[in-house]
Amino acid sequence: MFDRFLEWRMNYVLVLAVIVFVIPLLMENPFYFDLATQILIIAATVVGLNLLVGYAGQISLGHAGFYGMGAYFSAVATTTWSWPPLLAMLVAAAVVGLIAWIVGRPILKLKGHYLSMATLAVGFIIAIIINNESELTGGPDGMVVAPFSLFGWELSTFGLYSMFGLEIPGHIAWYLVAGVLLLVAVVIAQNLIDSPLGRALRSIHGSEIAARTVGVDTARYKSMVFVISAVYASIMGSVFAHFTGFITPAIAGFDYSIVLITMVVLGGMASPMGVILGAVVLKLLPQFLAGFQEYETAIFGFILMATMIFMPKGFYPTAMNAIRNKLGKSSGGKA
């Protein structure tokens, strides 16, 4: 029975679900819920980015641009144009997907540093547009976002909801929604990875020459995964906008793109649990380092360096390998 669980490709999703839904029982402070919800949203974003970076072996240093576009599209559409939030979110995802496809097609012909530079530029352009179109976006001052609502039912962190006879405050309701979204994001990502499409993507990482020889249209697949990861970012950007109720152009900026890619690399490329752990660590670290504010960036940099030197595969794969060796077992979750 336990062996079957170890071999099940989705075993870690169940573990993740348990962790996500047990945590609220241990916390009370709304501040913690705010932080935890942010972590869930960003984790779902990097699960999407991981498809591009960890599995297909391509890089994007401008992914916050897509996240920011989703957030701002939702913000403007719902707040200024009074669109229903779900419609705004879906249209945003479609628009961002289309833009990612249009820019991705030419730039994904590049490799290595050149691809980094091109994606960096894409991110910069989006951030600059958001900053400068202040009539629409409020510019550097940011903008207020209407709360999420569905068929007149509003989800606000300040609300109070009753579900299954329980009184659930808004911040916990939001946490649960974000948790479900993360689980859906992970399940879809894992399904893609385990499909022929995922195999083609991984082959591009393993040997692009081999991929082309067996008939993989590598240009098409690279664009496809670029679009998928951009759509992940866009949807989670929209969710984030409705959650916080106030967004600034910083979420589309270069710094934020770097944070996203660092979560992927630090936690463990090509490992959904790894990148989620990366998101958790990178979001929590500044909280713990708040006491050493002057040294925060230095400590942060040191941790990054040490990880890259001693755990080049990332936290999670390194830890799992260590555990597996300790147990003297070769089987186990492949996440």
Added chain:
Amino acid sequence: MTVMIDVKGLDKEFGGVHAIEGLEFSVEQGQIYSVIGPNGAGKTTLFNLITGFYTPTRGEITLNGESVVGMDPNRLAERGMCRTFQQMQICMNMTALENVMLGRHLKIRSNLLTSMFRLPSLLREEKACRERSKELMEFVGCGEYLNTEASAMSYGALKRLEIARALAADPKILLLDEPAAGLNGTETAELEELIRKVAEQGVTVMLVEHDMKLVMGISDRLLVINYGRKLAEGTPEEIRNNPDVIAAYLGG
């Protein structure tokens, strides 16, 4: 006999270097056709031209009567051409079986939706793909490595795995670039047997190889090139007695 590959007036220049010059030959369906020549003669360049990794400077290449000059390798795969490499191209981030399953990429009908939600049609296709890939691994003698990570396999096993992956595409023509390089005597004998079995199934085989014993024993026809030009073409018997070939190999 129908002509599988027809090459006419093929030229390839790198800067001022003529890697291939005025090459003409044709490969008939079902043949084992070998290309031999001294180091640097242009054998691998020729393979890269035929398989779409290089574009010819001049000349014509047809596959089954259709011009394939300037066509990408993945387009050629759709037309039934597959190859292996002298520098093996194996996806080390996958298991052996997954590498072979990758070879069936074009045989699987799947799209984003069926993949995202693992619809039954996808699972059926995957199951069939897995079965066929297992068969092929047995066929090339890699049956014991089904779930082994490719990165944990020996050199000789990887060479056979690469052939299994190429066969997974159900190719009409298979190009093998130095399949025996780095193999010991026993492994080479096994390889010879494998190439024969592949050819018996009706797959045309083109071979670049240094191992003379292997080439002479297995080939229906041979093309000898030197400095990018055709030196001789014919049956193994004709080649063995050709004075130009002897001169080129022994230094005349």
